[in-house]
Amino acid sequence: MLTVRIIPCLDVRDGRVVKGVRFADLRDAGSPPELAAEYEGQGADEITLLDVSATPEGRSAAMRTVRLVRAVLSLPLTVGGGVRSASDAGALLEAGADKVGVNTAAVARPALVSEMASLFGRQCTVVAIDAHRLPAGGWEVVTLSGRERTGLDAVAWAAEVEERGAGEILLTSWDRDGTKQGYDLDLVRAIASSVDLPVIASGGAATAAHMAEAVRAGAGAVLAASIFHFAETTVADLKQELSALGVEVRT
Amino acid sequence: MTDVVVVETGTANLASVLAGLERAGARPRTCAGPLDVERADRVVVPGVGTLASAMDRLVSSGLAEPLRGRVLAGKPTLCVCLGLQVLAASSEESPGVAGLGVVAGTATRFASGVRIPQIGWNMVEPAAGSRLIEPGHAYFANSYKLDSIPQGWAGALADHGGPFVAALERGAVLACQFHPELSGRWGLDLLQRWLSLGHAPGGSGASARGGAPRTRTIPGRVRSGPRRPSRGKTRRRGAPC
Numbered sequence: 001m002l003t004v005r006i007i008p009c010l011d012v013r014d015g016r017v018v019k020g021v022r023f024a025d026l027r028d029a030g031s032p033p034e035l036a037a038e039y040e041g042q043g044a045d046e047i048t049l050l051d052v053s054a055t056p057e058g059r060s061a062a063m064r065t066v067r068l069v070r071a072v073l074s075l076p077l078t079v080g081g082g083v084r085s086a087s088d089a090g091a092l093l094e095a096g097a098d099k100v101g102v103n104t105a106a107v108a109r110p111a112l113v114s115e116m117a118s119l120f121g122r123q124c125t126v127v128a129i130d131a132h133r134l135p136a137g138g139w140e141v142v143t144l145s146g147r148e149r150t151g152l153d154a155v156a157w158a159a160e161v162e163e164r165g166a167g168e169i170l171l172t173s174w175d176r177d178g179t180k181q182g183y184d185l186d187l188v189r190a191i192a193s194s195v196d197l198p199v200i201a202s203g204g205a206a207t208a209a210h211m212a213e214a215v216r217a218g219a220g221a222v223l224a225a226s227i228f229h230f231a232e233t234t235v236a237d238l239k240q241e242l243s244a245l246g247v248e249v250r251t
Numbered sequence: 252m253t254d255v256v257v258v259e260t261g262t263a264n265l266a267s268v269l270a271g272l273e274r275a276g277a278r279p280r281t282c283a284g285p286l287d288v289e290r291a292d293r294v295v296v297p298g299v300g301t302l303a304s305a306m307d308r309l310v311s312s313g314l315a316e317p318l319r320g321r322v323l324a325g326k327p328t329l330c331v332c333l334g335l336q337v338l339a340a341s342s343e344e345s346p347g348v349a350g351l352g353v354v355a356g357t358a359t360r361f362a363s364g365v366r367i368p369q370i371g372w373n374m375v376e377p378a379a380g381s382r383l384i385e386p387g388h389a390y391f392a393n394s395y396k397l398d399s400i401p402q403g404w405a406g407a408l409a410d411h412g413g414p415f416v417a418a419l420e421r422g423a424v425l426a427c428q429f430h431p432e433l434s435g436r437w438g439l440d441l442l443q444r445w446l447s448l449g450h451a452p453g454g455s456g457a458s459a460r461g462g463a464p465r466t467r468t469i470p471g472r473v474r475s476g477p478r479r480p481s482r483g484k485t486r487r488r489g490a491p492c
Contacts, residue, residue, distance in 0.1 A: 002369065003373070005371050045371070045390075070267065096267060099392075120261070121333075122368055167368050167392070196366060196367050220371060250388040
């Protein structure tokens with residue numbers, strides 16, 4: 001039986017890890033390879049690296065960062081942020097990513113998901129969905145770090161990307177990101193029950209209890225960033241607490 | 252330092268496999284052609300994607316036959332993920348496409364009721380005769396798998412909606428459905444055990460050059476699943492299945 005994965009996420013800008021609230025107000029949080037190695041030592045199951053650079057210089061720095069992290073990391077590495085084409089994805093895989101996440105570009109051109117799946121395999125193809133809760137109910141997919149509304153229903157979009165060859169869904173609640181109020185459990189439940197793909201819950205985690213709730217809602221993995229970077233907790237502590245809460249983790 | 256050659260079956264996990272081998276102490280290089288596969292001390296076959304795309308690449312680059320030959324001869328060969336399925340006769344994923352056929356059987360898709368692809372860490376339990384695999388968690392990323400360990404092979408099992416083949420071993424050939432290069436310390440230890448394994452000409456019965464053959468107590472919680480009767484270690488399979 002699969003254990004639940006804990007995935008520290010490194011938001012990287014110009015070669016440094018940063019973290020903000022609702023995708024803004026970024027603070028420096030350290031060196032990517034050092035943090036990745038530290039988290040592997042703590043028992044992390046995977047590392048996700050999101051390039052939040054806004055410039056071409058930042059993009060090439062991200063490629064260097066992937067190489068540096070790959071050299072030290074014996075865990076799966078997912079890289080996303082700014083991937084526009086299958087050749088962008090290929091370059092990241094060549095630099096050492098195991099999986100590539102796409103978001104905005106997939107919404108703009110859904111065939112990108114099928115292209116990546118056929119070129120690199122389904123298990124390399126992660127679709128990141130940033131979902132914004134609507135007052136009237138349901139969730140809308142947002143892109144460009146939350147700046148753009150798409151009109152797409154998040155549940156329908158998840159089903160479509162599964163059909164097109166996605167291997168995994170990285171599901172972020174835009175409303176909860178960085179808030180430490182816990183994952184949007186209704187969102188996790190709605191998506192996880194509508195696809196067979198593994199779902200990674202993201203956005204809002206502060207405690208092991210939040211993570212256990214997301215697992216019960218159907219997530220196979222839980223992603224968090226700020227709680228790890230600012231030493232509020234460690235992966236090892238969280239795993240111990242999760243285990244006590246009845247969640248099976250790798251030790 | 253032994254010569255470790257990595258066959259390019261596609262883009263996807265080549266960099267990770269090279270980096271993992273380097274962390275394990277090897278100095279791998281990528282494959283330059285069929286002679287490399289025939290003669291290198293050690294050959295690694297990574298692979299992600301479909302059986303059809305991997306076989307297409309192996310056949311068009313002339314590597315399929317030498318690879319088949321070295322697996323049959325039990326020369327040090329490590330196959331990862333799709334690399335394991337390439338050894339099989341066929342896969343439901345690519346109907347009509349022949350694999351190398353050195354392992355009996357067809358790769359089948361995981362049954363419904365579990366998340367597909369299987370992505371994450373699953374418990375690997377060595378089955379009878381395994382020399383290289385220790386019990387532990389390994390990282391998997393697959394939708395297709397072999398259902399049972401074929402005759403003439405040792406190996407290990409894991410469970411995702413039912414038992415499936417996590418690894419196969421024969422001679423100095425190790426084929427892993429999981430990714431040892433992404434399986435943390437446990438995976439690194441396995442890579443190092445394979446790298447220090449000697450090759451006894453003749454296909455089977457190779458012993459670890461780095462030390463005495465390891466003995467292991469099979470854990471009490473061995474799952475029920477396809478099992479093969481234990482066979483003499485000197486048995487040699489002369490023909491593909």
